Amino acid sequence: MASEPELLELLISKSLEHEGLSLQHLGRSTALRRLNGRWEGCYASSVAPAVWKRYQGLGLDLPFSEPFDLALALRERLMASDLVGHVAVEPGGGLRLFSMKHLDVQKKRGRILCKGCSTFFQEGNPFRTHVQNAQDTRCFSPEAAEYYLLPCQDSAAAAALEVSRRSLDPGLEAARDGNLKELQRLVESRWDPLIALDHHGNKALHWAAGNGHLEICRYLVQMRMDPKAPSEKHQNRCALHWAARNGQTSVCAYLLDLMGFVDVETDGKDTPLMLAAWQGHLETCRFLATQRADLNHLNSWGCNAMHKAARMDGEHSSLQMLDFLLSNDVKASLANCNGHNALHKAASFGSVEACRFLLLHGLDTRQAMAPDRERNTPSSLAFAAGYHRLAGELRHTEDVLWLTPAIYRAPETPGREEVPEDSAKI
Numbered sequence: 001m002a003s004e005p006e007l008l009e010l011l012i013s014k015s016l017e018h019e020g021l022s023l024q025h026l027g028r029s030t031a032l033r034r035l036n037g038r039w040e041g042c043y044a045s046s047v048a049p050a051v052w053k054r055y056q057g058l059g060l061d062l063p064f065s066e067p068f069d070l071a072l073a074l075r076e077r078l079m080a081s082d083l084v085g086h087v088a089v090e091p092g093g094g095l096r097l098f099s100m101k102h103l104d105v106q107k108k109r110g111r112i113l114c115k116g117c118s119t120f121f122q123e124g125n126p127f128r129t130h131v132q133n134a135q136d137t138r139c140f141s142p143e144a145a146e147y148y149l150l151p152c153q154d155s156a157a158a159a160a161l162e163v164s165r166r167s168l169d170p171g172l173e174a175a176r177d178g179n180l181k182e183l184q185r186l187v188e189s190r191w192d193p194l195i196a197l198d199h200h201g202n203k204a205l206h207w208a209a210g211n212g213h214l215e216i217c218r219y220l221v222q223m224r225m226d227p228k229a230p231s232e233k234h235q236n237r238c239a240l241h242w243a244a245r246n247g248q249t250s251v252c253a254y255l256l257d258l259m260g261f262v263d264v265e266t267d268g269k270d271t272p273l274m275l276a277a278w279q280g281h282l283e284t285c286r287f288l289a290t291q292r293a294d295l296n297h298l299n300s301w302g303c304n305a306m307h308k309a310a311r312m313d314g315e316h317s318s319l320q321m322l323d324f325l326l327s328n329d330v331k332a333s334l335a336n337c338n339g340h341n342a343l344h345k346a347a348s349f350g351s352v353e354a355c356r357f358l359l360l361h362g363l364d365t366r367q368a369m370a371p372d373r374e375r376n377t378p379s380s381l382a383f384a385a386g387y388h389r390l391a392g393e394l395r396h397t398e399d400v401l402w403l404t405p406a407i408y409r410a411p412e413t414p415g416r417e418e419v420p421e422d423s424a425k426i
């Protein structure tokens with residue numbers, strides 16, 4: 001375990017390494033505070049705001065406009081050390097340090113750190129669930145994205161996919177592949193579609209609907225499968241959610257006829273239309289709209305279809321979808337429970353085109369570009385997610401809107417200017 005003095009020493013020496021910071025800890029106590037009594041190796045430090053304020057007080061020039069920027073620079077230096085496993089920077093510039101040894105000890109216990117919210121989770125499902133339901137966009141780190149994909153049947157998780165394909169129940173496999181003959185043969189040999197499920201609690205009808213096999217859906221419903229039945233663990237999605245999510249419009253039409261209700265909700269209160277909007281299935285959205293789907297439905301976090309679509313991480317995401325929603329009076333400026341509107345979403349998912357589109361369509365206002373509940377503006381969300389060029393572009397717009405009397409210099413560190421891959425697919 002890295003000891004407290006060692007880490008303190010490191011923190012101070014790294015702070016000192018920065019040009020012009022030689023006075024930084026004079027007169028200040030920089031003692032590390034243990035974050036949690038139970039955990040050794042997690043510390044909080046307010047060295048960055050303390051130093052920054054001290055410099056301000058002395059009237060000295062600092063190459064950082066805010067304590068947060070100083071903290072970011074410190075983090076970069078600290079992360080180069082073998083002692084340090086993770087450093088989180090809080091909005092006010094506070095640092096939270098996790099020693100490498102601490103991460104190792106936790107890893108042996110099967111616990112993994114979410115680098116977004118600096119919380120440990122049990123590996124596997126608990127962490128995946130956290131990432132899938134995270135309200136803090138910083139939780140969508142590249143590592144977390146891997147977990148997000150891991151247990152799901154998607155091209156991005158090829159290895160996991162192979163395992164899950166191999167281990168899938170033969171009846172579910174036949175439903176997925178649209179193999180009616182095989183399904184009938186299995187039923188004759190006493191395979192029961194009402195019982196068989198995968199590790200997410202999805203049944204044969206979910207698989208058939210998600211893959212667009214109308215004939216199989218009909219057969220399974222004849223076999224008395226309930227079209228309304230939710231998957232037990234997969235956010236309580238029913239067959240209609242899967243069909244909509246994967247753009248299977250004719251299956252949507254068939255299921256809707258049976259169900260008679262279009263705005264069925266998952267456990268997060270997502271509707272089929274929201275899932276179709278997220279994945280960019282324009283035809284499906286249009287169809288659901290003709291079936292009186294509520295285009296302005298809000299999920300448990302207060303997100304509408306525009307929040308979903310603006311992520312642009314769906315298989316068929318496009319600006320046409322954003323345009324379709326806008327022309328149907330879905331508000332892009334609506335803030336969810338975190339204070340995020342569609343622009344905040346597009347920024348944290350690194351979509352340059354969605355950000356530009358939204359700015360062009362009325363979100364270039366102070367209100368729309370306002371900080372979220374955690375005081376992150378769209379540009380800081382983009383930055384935190386690693387999209388540095390986009391962050392620079394947004395920051396410029398924010399500065400212009402707020403008439404900031406300073407010219408923003410984009411940081412030189414390289415960012416990941418790409419769209420993260422999509423997640424679950426049945």
Ligand SMILES: [Zn+2]
Pocket residue numbers: 114115116117118119130134136138139
């Ligand atoms: Zn998190």
